[in-house]
Amino acid sequence: MSSERPAEVIYLDHAATTPVDPEVVRAMQQVLSPAGTFANPASTHSAGRRSHARVERARRQVAELLHTEPDCLVFTSGATESNNLAILGAARNRAHRGRHLITMRTEHKAVLDTFAALERDGFTVTRLSPDENGLLATATLEAAFRDDTQLVSVMHVNNETGVIQDIAAIGAACQRHNILFHCDAAQSAGKLPLDLARLPIDLLSLTAHKFHGPQGTGALYLADRTGCNIAPLMHGGGQERRLRPGTLPIHQIAGFGAAAELALAHQTEDLARLRMLNDRLWQGICSLPGVLRNGAAELAFPGILNVSAADVDGESLLLALEPVCAASGSACNSLSGEPSYVLRALGRDDRLAQSAVRFSFGRTTTIQDIDRAIDKYRFSINKLRSIGPAVERLAG
Amino acid sequence: MSSERPAEVIYLDHAATTPVDPEVVRAMQQVLSPAGTFANPASTHSAGRRSHARVERARRQVAELLHTEPDCLVFTSGATESNNLAILGAARNRAHRGRHLITMRTEHKAVLDTFAALERDGFTVTRLSPDENGLLATATLEAAFRDDTQLVSVMHVNNETGVIQDIAAIGAACQRHNILFHCDAAQSAGKLPLDLARLPIDLLSLTAHKFHGPQGTGALYLADRTGCNIAPLMHGGGQERRLRPGTLPIHQIAGFGAAAELALAHQTEDLARLRMLNDRLWQGICSLPGVLRNGAAELAFPGILNVSAADVDGESLLLALEPVCAASGSACNSLSGEPSYVLRALGRDDRLAQSAVRFSFGRTTTIQDIDRAIDKYRFSINKLRSIGPAVERLAG
Amino acid sequence: MSTVPDAYSPRVLGHFAQPVHAGDLQARYPVEARGEATEAGGGCQILLTAGTEGNAFREVRHRVLGCPHLIAAAEELCCRAEGQPVDAPALFDRSELMAVLDVPVEKSGRILLLEDAWQALCRALKRSAGRATEATDDQR
Amino acid sequence: MSTVPDAYSPRVLGHFAQPVHAGDLQARYPVEARGEATEAGGGCQILLTAGTEGNAFREVRHRVLGCPHLIAAAEELCCRAEGQPVDAPALFDRSELMAVLDVPVEKSGRILLLEDAWQALCRALKRSAGRATEATDDQR
Ligand SMILES: Cc1ncc(COP(=O)(O)O)c(C=O)c1O
Numbered sequence A, B: 001m002s003s004e005r006p007a008e009v010i011y012l013d014h015a016a017t018t019p020v021d022p023e024v025v026r027a028m029q030q031v032l033s034p035a036g037t038f039a040n041p042a043s044t045h046s047a048g049r050r051s052h053a054r055v056e057r058a059r060r061q062v063a064e065l066l067h068t069e070p071d072c073l074v075f076t077s078g079a080t081e082s083n084n085l086a087i088l089g090a091a092r093n094r095a096h097r098g099r100h101l102i103t104m105r106t107e108h109k110a111v112l113d114t115f116a117a118l119e120r121d122g123f124t125v126t127r128l129s130p131d132e133n134g135l136l137a138t139a140t141l142e143a144a145f146r147d148d149t150q151l152v153s154v155m156h157v158n159n160e161t162g163v164i165q166d167i168a169a170i171g172a173a174c175q176r177h178n179i180l181f182h183c184d185a186a187q188s189a190g191k192l193p194l195d196l197a198r199l200p201i202d203l204l205s206l207t208a209h210k211f212h213g214p215q216g217t218g219a220l221y222l223a224d225r226t227g228c229n230i231a232p233l234m235h236g237g238g239q240e241r242r243l244r245p246g247t248l249p250i251h252q253i254a255g256f257g258a259a260a261e262l263a264l265a266h267q268t269e270d271l272a273r274l275r276m277l278n279d280r281l282w283q284g285i286c287s288l289p290g291v292l293r294n295g296a297a298e299l300a301f302p303g304i305l306n307v308s309a310a311d312v313d314g315e316s317l318l319l320a321l322e323p324v325c326a327a328s329g330s331a332c333n334s335l336s337g338e339p340s341y342v343l344r345a346l347g348r349d350d351r352l353a354q355s356a357v358r359f360s361f362g363r364t365t366t367i368q369d370i371d372r373a374i375d376k377y378r379f380s381i382n383k384l385r386s387i388g389p390a391v392e393r394l395a396g
Numbered sequence C, D: 001m002s003t004v005p006d007a008y009s010p011r012v013l014g015h016f017a018q019p020v021h022a023g024d025l026q027a028r029y030p031v032e033a034r035g036e037a038t039e040a041g042g043g044c045q046i047l048l049t050a051g052t053e054g055n056a057f058r059e060v061r062h063r064v065l066g067c068p069h070l071i072a073a074a075e076e077l078c079c080r081a082e083g084q085p086v087d088a089p090a091l092f093d094r095s096e097l098m099a100v101l102d103v104p105v106e107k108s109g110r111i112l113l114l115e116d117a118w119q120a121l122c123r124a125l126k127r128s129a130g131r132a133t134e135a136t137d138d139q140r
């Protein structure tokens, strides 16, 4: 509604994707330089062997982030592919063990749509609802177990609200019942501590671009346990344990590795900073009437603040917020325009869900960004309400 | 066998992968810079819309290279994925039209293994042999057609020998019989003219890293004709016409677009140069006794020169050639160590096939590189033969 | 190949930034009326008010809870109506409105909602005008 | 996670770069013999020659058509044998040879081939030694 439009955007959509860290860019540039390790890591000549070593160095960096072994990681093109590979690959490969699968209604599209595809192929899918805090109670999960349940998929951090599931408890329940557990950690890997040496997780998806790594590269972790065998999605070449063929993109993988190393090194300070930014933003806007936080602060990852506002249209609010860039619902759902199930699960009606704005922060977010967002949000809410019918009705 | 090992490699393995053109790196860096268009193109905020525009610009660049419309292109992670998407996607989506599929024995693993997977799923696959020149005769293809044939997949340029198939004739035959035609153009796109406005091709795979673009990004072309509908491999999000979900990697796609633009601009001169380099290398080594060219020069893409040598082991030859980096057979088959079917189809016995070295050239290959390769090849052949048993037998 | 909505058109952005007809009537008119429409879930709400004099729109105002396209369409409609005779034909032309503002087809439902509000306004105007005439008649 | 063969070990690279025992016997010896082995398809061929004197290997030579590991293994074998008694136990220890050169398991077949050639050489040596003894006996 304001006419000034500075060229500089204030980017508060880090849950959708993050700017690549300059150190990560440097690692990528090294590979991309004329003297870089660009050769095919599958080639046996000296250039290929150097590339191979470069890839394995990055694999170790990612493994260290997750406290696991490099051999447990398969590089993919991102979390969408990792989710598909894990879910389709496990379900199809283990169909003899049963055709019942369990997931949650609050998962990301890359999980929900994949389960829908399996349903069309004759699998039975139970979609559990979270409690009023967005959480899956272990008892709810265990009540859903059947003799033919072979796979459970529950995300770690929700991409809309930041709500954190208790994956240790969920994984333990699955393990007790000898059911494979997949976790979509796209929103947590590189941000929250993830110790796969201890967590009872069989399959875990992650993607570099959510923690200042490059877009288009990710990994699937496969626990080194019997029963974790999955079928590949694609065929050809023997790369990545035959689970993911194709020439490995070395600069991408090098960037992923560098991002993982940075994330691990900065994890504690990054988290503390995100908490501070989150608190500051919420304190700055919570005094507006009719503004609600979606997802309790103490249950959610602090990199995300999701807020609803009564009597405001979400799409108009996002436009009014410019040049502050934030998201409405999930970046991946914004194509469909469907109201978010995730917020309705938290008890928001369609109107409140529709007004929700997701602010999300990263390593480069400054206090100035937050203060600008506070001003813009307050101004926009007031402005939109002032031209809306609710005011008139109150007045009339 | 020589002890001097200069740090500088002479990279003659461009059919495996190519160094990224510095102009392409610049396009990628622009996206990766802090002020770059890194936002999710699916986001509706201004940063997202700029990313969206950036992606669409690259899509136009790739479309121009292929003389087609941007709407016909789906971005993927490379030709392996494009081949899998095309072949699995078409076969599965059109199973009602028939379960008979045709391909060639000389295809790339990403095609052969994909057909093998379909065979396990109950499809019938006919694998045609080429003639003694490595070519598929249209009559051979048409003789293989059955009432239930639904899909034909034939590559454009062979990755081991450079032999060029007559895809216009093959496509026309398929079209006459109302059979879908997929072409793996990983080795030709960006190098040979490809006019999809005229060619009767339904589906075509390409990958950026074979023509000085980044690894890990490619595309599948889908003709804008009824019947070209395919099923996706992965699910989630609505990106890429619902055929390829996942956050689009903008720097990768920007690099792909830049590489396509460069390839189109330099096509004629690049081809002439490759022809010159190929001739020079062959002239420099053909006088060695027992050295044979695999694939007739006039039938092959000049970026590849594949040579066999009697009484020499291929693996030892490659090591002796260092720091000249060349490939034995296909980069993708070098993992399996199987003797190449492609060369046997050209009439080479296993021993000659085993000795084959593939030299392949790119835009950065210099005459000095070629001359160095000539010296190294001649020296290595002589040296290996001098320590082998054949000499002794001749002498004794 | 992409399903992302295009950027808002400059005209939508302009109306959204300065919706000069947003709000309530600034003066009193011989004939005044209002028309409302609300989407089923309550996500979109439109209130139109108009004042006429001598069978012409003198002032038309909107209050919209809705997306930028809907706000812009209401603004565009108010701009156009002011000064026109109340019975001018095709004051509301849905497809023309969508074309001039580049409204994506997915949003036709919202423009239909605006049409509902407009028609409610016109009906209310007619009723008010009738009453106004009666009042004038009474005064004679 | 990767199936790419590791870089050749420094020892393999060293032997491959300077296979000093490649070729033929440089002198004549009281007892000389050769042993050969060839892979089914003819892809690998090994020829070993040896000269012994006083029941010890004086010179052992190889001619190999094969991969770098095979060339290096033959070279290593020749190095080790020279100076040893012809009947020294375990002159050929396949697993030790593979370990010291870091030969990947896929290539055990090639090392078996080398063992075949070695055993053929040893048998031939025994035969030649027998003949040589007879000849000496005759001379007495
Ligand atoms: C929870 C979750 N899962 C999966 C994805 C998909 O990740 P990618 O874009 O790497 O495919 C995302 C982000 O888009 C996400 O937030």
Ligand SMILES: Cc1ncc(COP(=O)(O)O)c(C=O)c1O
Residues within 6 Å of the ligand: A245, A246, A247, A248, B015, B016, B077, B078, B079, B080, B081, B083, B108, B110, B155, B157, B158, B159, B184, B186, B187, B207, B208, B216, B218, B331, B332
């Ligand atoms: C003919 C052919 N098809 C497919 C591929 C696979 O391409 P990508 O590495 O992009 O998956 C290659 C190269 O590896 C190839 O040469």
